[in-house]
Amino acid sequence: MSEVIYRKYRPRSFSEVVGQRHVVAVLEKALLKNRIAHAYLFSGPRGTGKTTVARIFARAVNCINKEEIRLPCNKCETCSEFLSGRTLDLVEMDAASSRGIDEIRSLREAVQVLPFKAKYKVYIVDEVHMLTNEAFNALLKTLEEPPSRVIFIMATTELEKIPDTIVSRSQHFEFRPIAEEEIQSALAAIAKQEGLEIDPEALGIIAALAEGSLRDAQSTMEQAISYGEKLGANEVREILGIPEREILEKLLAAILSKDAKGAVKIIHKNAEANADMKGFSKLLIRSLRFALYLKLDGNYEKEFARFLSGPELKFLKEIADKFPLQDLENALEELYKAYQFIKISYLQELPLELAVLKIAAR
Numbered sequence: 001m002s003e004v005i006y007r008k009y010r011p012r013s014f015s016e017v018v019g020q021r022h023v024v025a026v027l028e029k030a031l032l033k034n035r036i037a038h039a040y041l042f043s044g045p046r047g048t049g050k051t052t053v054a055r056i057f058a059r060a061v062n063c064i065n066k067e068e069i070r071l072p073c074n075k076c077e078t079c080s081e082f083l084s085g086r087t088l089d090l091v092e093m094d095a096a097s098s099r100g101i102d103e104i105r106s107l108r109e110a111v112q113v114l115p116f117k118a119k120y121k122v123y124i125v126d127e128v129h130m131l132t133n134e135a136f137n138a139l140l141k142t143l144e145e146p147p148s149r150v151i152f153i154m155a156t157t158e159l160e161k162i163p164d165t166i167v168s169r170s171q172h173f174e175f176r177p178i179a180e181e182e183i184q185s186a187l188a189a190i191a192k193q194e195g196l197e198i199d200p201e202a203l204g205i206i207a208a209l210a211e212g213s214l215r216d217a218q219s220t221m222e223q224a225i226s227y228g229e230k231l232g233a234n235e236v237r238e239i240l241g242i243p244e245r246e247i248l249e250k251l252l253a254a255i256l257s258k259d260a261k262g263a264v265k266i267i268h269k270n271a272e273a274n275a276d277m278k279g280f281s282k283l284l285i286r287s288l289r290f291a292l293y294l295k296l297d298g299n300y301e302k303e304f305a306r307f308l309s310g311p312e313l314k315f316l317k318e319i320a321d322k323f324p325l326q327d328l329e330n331a332l333e334e335l336y337k338a339y340q341f342i343k344i345s346y347l348q349e350l351p352l353e354l355a356v357l358k359i360a361a362r
Contacts, residue, residue, distance in 0.1 A: 006218040009190050011052055012074050012083070014060070018186050018214055019178035020049050026173070027053070031060050031071055036120075037171045038146040041128075043159040044175025047213025050155040051126055053175075058082060058090050058122040061151065078118055089118040095130040104131070104138040111142060111150045120151050128154040129161035136163050143169040177212020180204075180286075184307050186214060187221055196225055201233040201245070201309035208286050209240060209279050233309070241276035248283055249315050255284075255331055256323045260360035267349050267356065277348035281339045287316060288335065292328045294320035334358050 011017045014024040023042075030036065040057075042050040059072035059082045072079050081087040093107070107123065115121040131139065143152065143166065154170065156162055184200075184207040191198045206224070210217035220240070227235045237244060247266065254263040271277060290308070293300045294316055304313055320328075338355035345351050 004219075005190060005194075005222045006215050009193075009218070011049070011056065013072065014053075014056055014070070017049050017053060017056070019182045020053065020175055023053060023173045023175060027057055027060075028070065031057075036061060036151065038150065039143050039152040039170040040154070041162065041167060041170040041172045042153065042155045042175060043162075043172065044157070045177050045212055046157050047210075047215030047217075048175040048178055049214070050175050051124065054124045054153040054155060055082075055090075057153065058120075058124065058151070061120050061122070062089070062118040081117075087118065088116040089121045090124070091121070092124045092126065094126050096127045104135040104142075107139075107142070111147050115149050120149055122151045122153065125152065125154045127156060128166075129156045129158040136166060140165050140169070178210075178214050179212075180207045180210075181307050183207040183210055183212075183214055183217045187217060190218070190221070194225070197230045198225075199232045199309070200307065201312060202231055202236040204307055204309070204312075205233060205236050205240065205242065205283070207307075209242075209282060240279055241274065242279050242283065243270050243273075243275050245312065248280070248287065252284055252287055252319065255335075255356055255359055256319065256327055258360040258362075260356055263356045263360075264353050267352055271347075271349035277352060278339070278342045281335065281342055281352055285332065285335050285339060287312075287319075288328060288332045291316045291319040291323075292325070292332060295323075295325050295328055330362050331359050 014028055017024050040054075042054060044050060056072065059074065059079045061071075062078050062082065063072040063076055064078050065071070065073035065076040072082075074080075074083065078087075082090050091110075111121070111123070113121075140163070146152070152170075154162075154166075159167075159174075184203045187203045187206060188198075188200070191203070202224070203221075206217050206220045210220065220236075224231055224236050224239055234244065236242075247270065251263055251266045254266065267277075270280065290300075290304055294304070301313065301317065304316070308316070334355040335352075338351035341351040342348050
């Protein structure tokens with residue numbers, strides 16, 4: 001069985017990390033200046049590289065290849081042991097399953113033991129927000145008096161649940177949702193290495209619906225390529241439950257023309273066909289946003305041409321030319337409001353239908 005894409009193409013060095021340059025640049029400088037903290041806190045949405053960067057940093061801080069300007073070298077004995085999981089000096093914990101005070105007490109005892117072989121013993125605690133209050137208090141005592149040869153790297157998707165006392169004793173790095181263009185570029189690079197022929201429009205759809213998570217995009221791509229070595233936009237739309245581009249374009253044109261009857265009919269028909277209204281709405285917003293940019297400045301066409309297909313760009317230019325800026329702005333505002341309610345609505349299509357009526361009434 002071949003290795004899954006997100007594992008096969010997981011970054012092994014800081015330069016390969018996608019979309020988090022503001023984080024890796026600081027970590028690289030800290031390594032060069034040997035200014036190593038005892039605790040780091042990585043927060044941000046899922047699939048944005050928190051655990052990956054933690055593992056890279058764990059290798060880099062212990063890399064013994066001093067001739068390398070950029071660490072880790074991923075070649076020396078220490079890096080090899082960390083990569084293969086054969087080291088006792090890298091401990092990964094999932095706080096979702098090891099969230100009690102007993103586990104943290106055991107950890108407090110373990111950190112007193114010197115690193116087995118590496119310079120630093122590194123503990124990566126994933127989903128640290130899942131710890132109980134008692135466990136957080138026990139962890140705090142360790143962070144207040146940390147052993148000199150131990151580094152904690154804590155990762156969380158819910159920063160608001162981390163006690164301020166923990167945050168204040170850590171170097172905090174906020175991982176951001178990865179830009180759609182960067183995700184699409186990363187997927188295109190993977191497709192090239194895998195020898196796959198994938199329509200740019202298909203990659204654009206995957207990237208747009210990944211919600212800033214490269215891992216989610218890679219998982220969707222993994223599912224999509226089961227169709228074969230040549231993949232088009234229609235196959236991706238079928239997998240994700242998204243109507244064809246022509247339907248989206250008809251709906252957007254009806255909305256902007258204030259044809260409420262025609263727009264609601266399209267929405268109702270696709271809802272009956274079990275289309276994913278959340279994904280459909282997101283693609284509507286994406287298209288309308290790009291059209292708004294083109295309306296403001298035609299020079300955006302060159303930028304959009306890098307990741308939009310020819311037919312997509314042609315339609316967006318027509319929309320930008322045909323409708324006033326205020327109409328584009330009003331429609332975008334209402335559709336964005338509707339998108340936020342789709343997930344909690346008992347009828348997924350209802351927020352979108354109400355948005356159409358509001359746009360038509362303006």
